[in-house]
Amino acid sequence: MRLRSLRTAWVVAGMLLLGVPGLAAAAGDGPSPTDIAVNSVWVVLGAVLVLFMQAGFAMLEIGLSRMKNAGAVAGKIIINLSIAVLMFWATGFALAFGDGDGFLGQMGWFMNATDAAGDTNSLGLNSFMNAIGAYNIPVEAVFFFQVVFVAVSLAIVFGTMLDRTKFIGYVIFGVVFTGLIYPIVAHWTWGGGWLFQDGFLDFAGSSIVHLQGALAALMGTIILGPRIGKFRNGKAQPIPGHSIPLAMLGVIILWVGWMGFNAGSTLGAVGLNFADIAVNTNLAAAAGVIGATVASLVIFRTLDVSQMGNGAIAGLVAVTAPCAFVDPWAAVVIGLVAGLLVPPLVVLVDRMRIDDPIGCLPVHGISGIWGTLAVGLFATESRIGALPAEAGLFYGGSGHQLWVQFYGILATIGFTGACSLVVFLAIKYTIGLRVSEDEEAAGLDISEHGMYGYPEQFIEVPGAFPESTRHSAGLSSLTRPTTTPG
Amino acid sequence: MRLRSLRTAWVVAGMLLLGVPGLAAAAGDGPSPTDIAVNSVWVVLGAVLVLFMQAGFAMLEIGLSRMKNAGAVAGKIIINLSIAVLMFWATGFALAFGDGDGFLGQMGWFMNATDAAGDTNSLGLNSFMNAIGAYNIPVEAVFFFQVVFVAVSLAIVFGTMLDRTKFIGYVIFGVVFTGLIYPIVAHWTWGGGWLFQDGFLDFAGSSIVHLQGALAALMGTIILGPRIGKFRNGKAQPIPGHSIPLAMLGVIILWVGWMGFNAGSTLGAVGLNFADIAVNTNLAAAAGVIGATVASLVIFRTLDVSQMGNGAIAGLVAVTAPCAFVDPWAAVVIGLVAGLLVPPLVVLVDRMRIDDPIGCLPVHGISGIWGTLAVGLFATESRIGALPAEAGLFYGGSGHQLWVQFYGILATIGFTGACSLVVFLAIKYTIGLRVSEDEEAAGLDISEHGMYGYPEQFIEVPGAFPESTRHSAGLSSLTRPTTTPG
Amino acid sequence: MRLRSLRTAWVVAGMLLLGVPGLAAAAGDGPSPTDIAVNSVWVVLGAVLVLFMQAGFAMLEIGLSRMKNAGAVAGKIIINLSIAVLMFWATGFALAFGDGDGFLGQMGWFMNATDAAGDTNSLGLNSFMNAIGAYNIPVEAVFFFQVVFVAVSLAIVFGTMLDRTKFIGYVIFGVVFTGLIYPIVAHWTWGGGWLFQDGFLDFAGSSIVHLQGALAALMGTIILGPRIGKFRNGKAQPIPGHSIPLAMLGVIILWVGWMGFNAGSTLGAVGLNFADIAVNTNLAAAAGVIGATVASLVIFRTLDVSQMGNGAIAGLVAVTAPCAFVDPWAAVVIGLVAGLLVPPLVVLVDRMRIDDPIGCLPVHGISGIWGTLAVGLFATESRIGALPAEAGLFYGGSGHQLWVQFYGILATIGFTGACSLVVFLAIKYTIGLRVSEDEEAAGLDISEHGMYGYPEQFIEVPGAFPESTRHSAGLSSLTRPTTTPG
């Protein structure tokens, strides 16, 4: 089947975002090298921003884990990023964006740009992906942009699983998730699959990236069980992360990277108003912080900094699906609601005796659902443009869009939830998913990686404590002779 | 009144920076979609860099605060960023850039792009801001770029107020500053107001962003008073920040972000030589480091790392106003002087018994003044171009420009100083600006946020210290069976 | 001599990367302002990414140094960045890119864009560099991009020299390296010098930036000798870095920055497929991580996180020379080999009793050599295009290219090795390169900078430990009166 026309519609819709006639010239004789360059600069730099989000997840997860596990989290992040890059190159990209049927793509393995039909995309490359042919950027730019997305989704998966998961467990799940599970769901919408054809809208991935990650995370934590000491006599205990400063650095990096995540998802620049998307994204993030701060104050009577940070991410996740389809004020509402939900949901998760150290489930899961549904509430006619979708309930829509969004979410939950459950169970009953109690007590750094992440905090490192027969402040090397001063 | 012609002059001047004829084609029939896209890519990514500066301020301020207050600083940064985004959207943008009179803008609340006159800007949007109409980018791109600037200014405000300010105090001041004070001053110059018409030049905000922030910071610290223990028997005591590594990370991030701050302030790319501005900015930062290092060596006989970092920022702040108007060698001189001033000024501030933990006053205040005045010394005819200004004193100017720069600074000091003083006093005498002595001693983290920023450094966290009946290095999960080894 | 034609060939080759006709229009009447803008946006933002790598090096080196030396590393990074910017402006840029002979450039001091011949480059500037004339960007954009490269090379130099080098030693070597040594070698290839004419290919600097840095690093550590306690009874002792989280943050930042480093090295955007380069770079980095992880597992039977990070950098360094000349699968192989080599090489370096705290020699040195040679193995005809070079051995080449790559490496080793040795020896025998044993034991922070980088870890800081007559969690300032609660 040929999806080109559908995808063209998608791009045209993008142009309409700007409200101007758009690339009249381009219609005739294809994009100019200049236009391709502009589009590529935007998309590649957007991808770089999304790649940078790995630093954000690293800092967030490190900051909210225990000091004795900080190095293990660092190792996990870098191996998972690597797995995502290689697996998505090998199989994921083809499954997600290659030509195929409505359920999965079936060509383009190893980004191999030749297909049986010998089709040619607009950049003069033999193309396996008619879906991409409509974008005025090289296939490599599309790949780069998409591969960093899957890496984000994978990073989310492990947010709930800190402090107790075996390294090998991360690796195996990562391979399956990035090479198989995620790409299939991505194909349904972004690859022009059945959900796209039904009119399902998820601009930058509230459900595709975030909800999927959170679903796998939920399965992971359920199968792992809580960390030792998390629940005592049925009551959740505080196990504070060891560094709020690093966690907050992570949040800000994520916020920054999200500018590429959402605004870059136009997958082009000429004729597209991506600044508008960036503004919506910022507004939602800010409102999310306000929401979480207020709710924390009201419910806990304290200003929990980690939840203020969660609020930002909740707002960002929620606005990810609707960012191109709604007005600024709607972005504020969407973010605010997402933020307000965080503190009560954190408590709820605790009550269900689910251990989620970084708030992954409220922030990526529930917010992802909320954001995807919000499209069905707030999307405006003019912003949807030529896409096969309908305005939101509050903008004169019949509610049909809300229904489509709803069953899109259900499909994602069903598929990703089930697949993740199977994979995690398989790991558990073969090589094991969780470290031993002793190893957990000792910390993953020393038990899996042979060395603490902060060695000087735990072991006697030779010379760690600066002692010497004499030492004095300042400037030795500049004002004193090189011999040891008497 | 209509400011379009003035703003056009501004943009034309920008073109002249490049020394080439410029956009001949554009003159006739408006910018092409491609040009708009290029400009937007540049401005939006410039804004992303400036947004990233929040991470820089967070790390700098966290690094130079006490360990027991690190989480509170993190919370402060994220809430203030959120307040800035929402308030500038609600009122600030309209006051700063909406059509109005020479003192403030009066339309465009909530970025609402329709005004009474039904004017249309060059992008086909009904426009409330003729000032922006002359830029070839969507209004949302301008908003995004400007809103991250106000967030920078607000971050500066609180640099002097660490370790002792109530959270609610930050919130209230932030609302007023970003929604009212800053926008008005910004309007005077960047909104085409009276200072602009007088020929005042502040390319990217040495005075508008930095001096304003520093003035509010000065008022804040005066009203707060010094931290407990800062002055003993009239002598300043060292209260070292807890993490120079994080502080230096902050400095480098700020340096990086400043590329967007200054070079992005062209608010367009086509026909503009923003690379030149980036080079000037780098040279000044580098010279600032050298200056501060040398001065630290001479005055303190030690190589104070925190002041070397301050030197970079001082150089950056100083070159912010003149970066587009001066030659590279002048940028070096401007940065060097700014850096050399830092160490003596830090001592001076201490002598005046003002407590400024991160060096905000020398670095953003005095450097901001110096940089703004430097325009009046070093600006060259050809770089000023068609702007209603005059060359600097050292380039054959009459000294008039220096005079304009001088009273522009005075006006800013008067207005922002007075407004800030009033707001801080109002906070002090109603809900209170400073925490109690007990809370200060205990640290803001625990007293305001319920948990330390580095919990494992302060309290017994269950399992924080890795102990177990036995643990051994390496590889458990890969080479050992899942049962606990005997 | 006139190099313009050669450089034009270089750019044309770049165009061929895309496999499309390219800028037909541009040939006739010079680049349009729009094209210049697009190119500039790409190159300047690429340079910003490379500038950001300073934060990466700072975090990596800080993380892998001792806690008592962390502040000194921070100070070193910022001073060296500053030296690089100023020296490259003063002399380096002219030596590297100014017109001259095949060995060094001889005009353009202080980026002064006028030469005796009164030549004019394509941007209407009087030009000292015909080499650059062929790029469709302002000379300042070229300078900015190149100056951040030299700063990277200098940062690499000091990776082996942590924990024992005098501050002044860094400064002096930095001045000579960035003002003289590096520019000369850069001229040979990138300035259109003799190596370029021989057909030597080093796209983004595996040898020019990384190998050079590593060579100087090798000389530095040999002359310094190992840290106290590194070798006991001939056996290498673990001296773990104090913060794996910061080190990993550094690795991720470097990975992100490398997108600008490699893909930005097209020095233009229009008609160039830089996305392709970004993809190759990512694949190699990912494969490097996998390689290092597997090798660490096999050789050490542990998952050493610091070496997993090293693996990423090794892959990135290796792909830097070939990234534009090879197919994706080759990038994977190149990265994988580089990663696999890291753990055994770390052991080898230890065996040779060379102290290299961050793995600089394997990661930048051997990987740099491997990557440069890999061009001679994997380069494809179509990607080399019009450049005066030949396809790699595995792509039907005669092996001539491998031979050119080989002697290019030898020349670099000879020149940079010898120069660095001389400079370090000169420093050693005049003012001294290494601090005294007492100062090393005490730590560089206190002995050179007067204060620890983490003061609260080492000294009694007044009020560091939060004690107070009473303190209580949460919300004091919002719910309680301002008086101290009884």
Added chain:
Amino acid sequence: MKKIEAFIRHEAFDEIRTRLAGMGLPSMSISEVKGSGRQGGYTESYRGARATIFMRPKLKLEMVVDDADVERAVDVILELAHTGEPGDGKIFIIPVDDTVRVRTGERGDVVLAPHPEDEPEG
């Protein structure tokens, strides 16, 4: 008056504290130490170099109690710190000449009289 110095595992402390407080003995101090004893060392590895760590983290609990309370305090620690594995730690009993309460200047046994724990604040 005796001082009890117990070197125990971190994990054991919480319960010990609760039990002792319940017995009217909430007054105590703890600190981080590293110790070696019967429990062997373990090997760590960094960048290919290996070393054995003999000193493991332990918690040092110190409490000065009245002679009459020594045995019941020791019994509590003994019971709750016990796992039966090497590394359980040791308890030392050291004579104390005098005790002063800073707040009141009181001296002697009266300072050590068992007392109930106060309610937490906040």
Added chain:
Amino acid sequence: MKKIEAFIRHEAFDEIRTRLAGMGLPSMSISEVKGSGRQGGYTESYRGARATIFMRPKLKLEMVVDDADVERAVDVILELAHTGEPGDGKIFIIPVDDTVRVRTGERGDVVLAPHPEDEPEG
């Protein structure tokens, strides 16, 4: 010879050290401990979960002094560590059998003789 072990607030230490040094008793050691006593715990909260922290940070001051100096040292601590609020801490006096100075190998009371403090270096 007696060992004085004082558990005090951090804030008090600086002045105590200065005063003791002025009396010829600059020799001492301090360390971080956490303690509980009459002073109640406080509640902390993290992500909605609450817990009471009973162990608060205190400073442990240890100094071995000649019998003749015990009372004056205790008096100084008592005076300067006192605020009157719960949590001021306690002082314990413990017998010491012998003292050795590592630098010289000297033993006994001579090692503990009061001496003036040296000038700071640097």
Added chain:
Amino acid sequence: MKKIEAFIRHEAFDEIRTRLAGMGLPSMSISEVKGSGRQGGYTESYRGARATIFMRPKLKLEMVVDDADVERAVDVILELAHTGEPGDGKIFIIPVDDTVRVRTGERGDVVLAPHPEDEPEG
């Protein structure tokens, strides 16, 4: 039974531990302290403000040994901690009434009997 408390330089510890373990006395605990004594303070400087640090980092080694082992343990420390410079530290010997091994509940001298060190795990 005696408790040896030695305040020494960090650098000296490794060798001391090895030697003592070789003598059958691997049981000990260490902790970080800061101390002052004959060794003077040093000046640090931050942003132009200066202060003298009198308390320098030291290592506190504590080991309870049988009366019979006191002298040989002290001799080892004395020999290996000695540099001859101020700041070498001091050793204190404190009487101990009783010792309990938590793992077994054993009490008295038997607990302190010298024993060889176990092999490291892993």
